[in-house]
Amino acid sequence: MSEPLESPSPAGTTLLEEAPVDTSQDGDHERFAHYVDKNKIMESAMTGKPVIALCGKVWVPGRDPAKFPVCPDCKKIYEKLP
Numbered sequence: 001m002s003e004p005l006e007s008p009s010p011a012g013t014t015l016l017e018e019a020p021v022d023t024s025q026d027g028d029h030e031r032f033a034h035y036v037d038k039n040k041i042m043e044s045a046m047t048g049k050p051v052i053a054l055c056g057k058v059w060v061p062g063r064d065p066a067k068f069p070v071c072p073d074c075k076k077i078y079e080k081l082p
Helices: 038-047 072-080
Strands: 014-018 033-037
Touching: 033 038, 033 072
Parallel strands: none
Antiparallel strands: 014 033
């Protein structure tokens, strides 16, 4: 498996992106859309490397985020960013 791209920067822009089922992590993370730096989403699309959401979820984006509710952990973290 490829190394994930760097964590999103608090100063950078974010893009809502969904997370497909990832059996390597426990919990309901795969049921939510997550916040990730927009540039990392684009880089992942080009390279296939996984990204890291604000909540720590690691995955390779690929589906429509509009079909999933926003991750409550990502939302809390995003709301606290300057």
